[in-house]
Amino acid sequence: MPFDSIRAFLEKAETEGQLVRIKEEVRLEPDIRTIACAATKMPGGPVVLFEKVRGYRDKQVVMNVHGSFQNHALMLDLPKETGLKAQFHELSKRWDRYPVPPVRVADAPCKEVVVDRDPSLFRELPLFRVNPMDGGFYLSKACVVSRDPETGEDQNVGMYRIQVKDHDRLGIQAAAQHDIAVHFRKAEELNIPLRIAIALSNDPVTTLVASTPLTYAQDEYSMMGAIRGEPTKIIASERDGLDVPAGAEVIIEGEIIPRHRSVEGPFAEYPGYYSTCMIQAEVKVDCITRRRDPIIFENLYTGRPWNEIDYMMALNTSLAPFKQMKPDFPEIEAINAMYCHGYGTIISSKMRFGGFGKTLALRLLTTPHGINYPKLIIVVDEDIDPFDLAQVMWAINVRFRPERDLVIIPNAPGSTVDPAHLVRGITTKVIIDATKPAFPDIPLADASIVDIPPDTPSWMEELEKRRKNPA
């Protein structure tokens, strides 16, 4: 059964042994970050529910919802031990059902309490500092809904880091390459506020899709329906009628102030480094609607990889360029863009002809996500599982010829939070073509690959059975 709220998912995780309840009182700092970090560093890390946080009687916190591939499989309603490549292809199959449009509901728990006078984010949410040198308390897993301010169309649901600066004041990172920046730019050109709604504590597929680099025209809610296997329930937000996920615990409404910037950050970002301080846009909050207490506040631990954000942005980040490239290049087998949100990306494909690996790498760099993020692109043949780094390393070691297969593209667009850059936003891209020479390239005459015996996979299964149940 697909999950229509975070509560429904927590039940499933508990049944499957993937939920740990912390019943004793915890401090907002440093206990939550420490325990969340521990959960995500464990093999098969569980979801952690903090039932009592010091200072709030009626608030709970949940962390690590996406924080292992076991949790990721449960989110997709698959057996929790489902392997990575299998999860990738399952997600790929469901992606092709797009669009499954959402259904509108008239009532939802996220409207039980309406705070439309003097809203206070500190009163409504058990906010905490995620990492010690963050500039404040962050909403690190919030889904932000906005529309084109001129047409009222092209609704977007995206995940952007949000700093809570005061009771009703937020800082928001609307980086130029993100869809919300298109809406915000128009609003600023017209000098009008951009109305937004922020949904907190959503079912895990909603969050997954909000953090997926879809194309500008694609509708996130219709993709959530496709991935989930049934339409997503949405409800009109209280003030502006923006479509928000009905299953959310909390909806915050407000407006991004035009032509105004103020200090924001730093924040520990996905590369495992703190971003610098910048002056970024601000939101004036004017309405909060939510469930009755106790609400469950979901946040994201980010820090030195691997951690929850790496699991959350693993297969969705891989699938987006795969789907965007596949129509032109049906030979592509799979793409792994799991490392630092795709800074390192591995493409596995059949080779149409010699040099084709470079063609694929260059095409990746023209996909929406590929423009800025990838800087190390490795291309391997279809016999290499790009999710198995031992195989990828083997391909590089035995198939990569640096004098022919290394491409360097200097002064190319890069991620603004990459700590390796001399100039933020400018990078050097490196392509490593680790594919075998294909015609008309010259194959190595004496290179013969050793095949594994054909019945090896079935014997692996058999040995596993006998290990579990010795005769």
Add this chain to the structure above:
Amino acid sequence: MMCPRCESEQAYKIFEAPEDPKLWEVFRCPRCNFSWRSTEEESITDPKQYSPKFKLTEKQIQELAPKPPIPPLRNGKRG
């Protein structure tokens, strides 16, 4: 109240624990937008112990780059 990060004297209390005000208080700095809870480590709450690498001066604030850049107004619009 001095901001641990930018050392502005304008920082002030904005919130206290709803369950019991004695448990903790939250402060904010209107100049650099830093906020902190009274119960955090002294390396966060004490201006003398706050990491020099993360300190922020008025001059640095003035030099920060806007993200995203502010676009020109369309014809006929007033800033």
